[in-house]
Amino acid sequence: MLSKQDIFGYEPNQQYSTAVAYFSMExxxxxxxxxxxxxxxxxxxxxxxxxYELKQNLLGIxxxxxxxxxxxxxxxxxxxxxxxxxxxxxxxxxxGITFKVPVHDAEVHVRAYLLKPETFGTAPLFLxxxxxxxxxxxxxxxxxxLYDPHExxxxxxxxxxxxxxxxxxxxxxxxxxxxxMNEGHSVSLNFYLYSKHKSLEEIKKRVVFTTHxxxxxxxxxxxxxxxxxxxxxxxxxxxxxxxxxxxxxxxxSYTLAALKFARKANGVSALHGKxxxxxxxxxxxxxxxxxxxxxxxxxxxxxxxxxxxxxxGNDQEIMLRKKEMKADLFKVVxxxxxxxxxxxxxxxxxxxxxxxxxxxxxxxxxxxxFLNLINNEAFPVQIIWAGKPYPEDFGAIGxxxxxxNRALPLKNCAVLTGYELELSxxxxxxxxxxxxxxxxxxEASGTSGMTAAMNGSxxxxxxxxxxxxxxxDNINSFLIQPAAxxxxxxxxxxxxxxxxxxxxERRVLPTYxxxxxxxxxxxxxxxxxxxxAFEASRMAxxxxxxxxxx
Numbered sequence: 276m277l278s279k280q281d282i283f284g285y286e287p288n289q290q291y292s293t294a295v296a297y298f299s300m301e302x303x304x305x306x307x308x309x310x311x312x313x314x315x316x317x318x319x320x321x322x323x324x325x326x327y328e329l330k331q332n333l334l335g336i337x338x339x340x341x342x343x344x345x346x347x348x349x350x351x352x353x354x355x356x357x358x359x360x361x362x363x364x365x366x367x368x369x370x371g372i373t374f375k376v377p378v379h380d381a382e383v384h385v386r387a388y389l390l391k392p393e394t395f396g397t398a399p400l401f402l403x404x405x406x407x408x409x410x411x412x413x414x415x416x417x418x419x420x421l422y423d424p425h426e427x428x429x430x431x432x433x434x435x436x437x438x439x440x441x442x443x444x445x446x447x448x449x450x451x452x453x454x455x456m457n458e459g460h461s462v463s464l465n466f467y468l469y470s471k472h473k474s475l476e477e478i479k480k481r482v483v484f485t486t487h488x489x490x491x492x493x494x495x496x497x498x499x500x501x502x503x504x505x506x507x508x509x510x511x512x513x514x515x516x517x518x519x520x521x522x523x524x525x526x527x528s529y530t531l532a533a534l535k536f537a538r539k540a541n542g543v544s545a546l547h548g549k550x551x552x553x554x555x556x557x558x559x560x561x562x563x564x565x566x567x568x569x570x571x572x573x574x575x576x577x578x579x580x581x582x583x584x585x586x587x588g589n590d591q592e593i594m595l596r597k598k599e600m601k602a603d604l605f606k607v608v609x610x611x612x613x614x615x616x617x618x619x620x621x622x623x624x625x626x627x628x629x630x631x632x633x634x635x636x637x638x639x640x641x642x643x644x645f646l647n648l649i650n651n652e653a654f655p656v657q658i659i660w661a662g663k664p665y666p667e668d669f670g671a672i673g674x675x676x677x678x679x680n681r682a683l684p685l686k687n688c689a690v691l692t693g694y695e696l697e698l699s700x701x702x703x704x705x706x707x708x709x710x711x712x713x714x715x716x717x718e719a720s721g722t723s724g725m726t727a728a729m730n731g732s733x734x735x736x737x738x739x740x741x742x743x744x745x746x747x748d749n750i751n752s753f754l755i756q757p758a759a760x761x762x763x764x765x766x767x768x769x770x771x772x773x774x775x776x777x778x779x780e781r782r783v784l785p786t787y788x789x790x791x792x793x794x795x796x797x798x799x800x801x802x803x804x805x806x807x808a809f810e811a812s813r814m815a816x817x818x819x820x821x822x823x824x825x
Contacts, residue, residue: 336403452823
């Protein structure tokens with residue numbers, strides 16, 4: 276059996292002696308380990324990296340997705356095509372531990388693998404797989420695809436993560452002081468804990484919860500009857516699950532249940548904390564909802580050369596390194612799109628998880644004005660888009676493909692596929708402007724702009740998510756004025772497109788081309804303001820101080 280020394284390989288710092296198990300459906304720790312889809316995984320990956328740097332007593336629990344999320348490629352017309360390729364990971368340690376988890380009144384065999392800390396510089400991460408010979412075909416597919424489109428498979432995935440992860444910790448004889456649910460996917464772990472402790476109050480002593488979803492429709496829920504049939508409540512009956520939590524109705528909400536099981540919860544920015552309290556506070560029996568703003572790991576994300584140049588205030592070195600990083604990104608543009616971009620031209624990037632509310636095409640809303648922008652020879656501009664839509668979100672895929680089609684004939688516009696850690700890093704380092712224009716109050720935090728700022732890129736953003744805590748207009752960023760609350764979507768889009776284009780035409784482009792000193796001042800101030808306030812060591816420490824300590 277693995278010892279704690281075998282798992283950690285280091286003695287945790289006494290300052291962080293509380294033992295924590297961090298449950299997340301996805302972790303983005305390295306390009307080679309494709310078990311993530313977007314921001315939730317990027318956040319979890321940075322958390323594990325900073326936990327390792329601080330030598331915290333924290334380990335991760337996740338799923339070993341055989342086919343990952345999906346591989347984003349192109350069809351013969353250059354449009355997006357999802358591919359599913361089996362992944363092999365020889366750097367994971369097979370722990371030799373196989374155990375049984377009840378799913379759909381059957382016993383599913385689960386194998387545990389370990390990503391050791393020294394492999395990628397993270398806290399230890401256990402990854403669970405049902406793709407083992409002891410299982411039938413259907414059971415093996417549970418851990419094949421991250422966010423499988425089939426409802427029963429998605430429920431089974433949550434059971435493996437939550438119940439299976441909690442069972443593994445007992446098998447290891449390492450039950451933690453704190454079970455941290457990063458989003459509600461792992462909420463079934465609480466029913467397993469109830470079978471041990473027979474008390475909601477005992478569970479509350481041990482569980483904390485981070486919510487990431489600021490709109491009701493995005494919070495997962497399923498019918499009680501289906502969950503009972505799937506063994507989601509472990510050995511409890513449907514009426515017992517309802518009684519313990521004081522939750523009636525036909526549907527079980529993962530988020531609401533997590534708020535009732537946890538002793539404390541947090542939103543992922545100050546603004547999102549308020550939104551979450553407004554969403555859930557009318558429910559009885561929920562815990563306090565505070566906020567801990569997301570952050571990203573500087574050591575992983577920041578290019579050290581530009582980081583050093585910014586710290587020294589070496590303007591010449593900043594400009595030189597920025598052009599080198601742009602040239603690196605533009606090799607990908609040339610390879611994928613057959614277009615040669617110019618490192619001397621202002622480059623705008625829109626890149627993140629591809630969802631409708633993030634409005635990737637907002638800059639194109641007024642097509643004639645957009646064409647005037649990209650054809651302006653006095654203030655030339657290049658624009659790059661990237662991001663992965665959910666492979667069954669055909670509306671988002673249609674939007675992605677429509678941007679490809681509109682960009683194809685434009686020599687200074689490109690859409691890149693394969694938005695994972697390596698491409699994300701290239702885009703942040705190679706951009707001059709990082710564009711963020713979601714519908715207001717829909718972005719819980721957003722972290723891509725943090726790592727862009729670490730690499731000499733200026734945020735051009737609506738004041739949503741983490742941005743109000745960071746942005747100082749014309750000092751470390753450019754802010755887009757939001758439309759009034761409550762407007763119809765189309766009117767909101769029209770107004771915010773106008774405001775976005777005004778900022779680009781009147782402030783961003785003239786500053787970049789006519790006032791180099793001011794531009795570099797923005798670059799340096801952004802990098803100085805983003806660290807340490809939005810660096811993941813602050814976040815990892817804040818979780819211990821605010822959430823884990825009794």
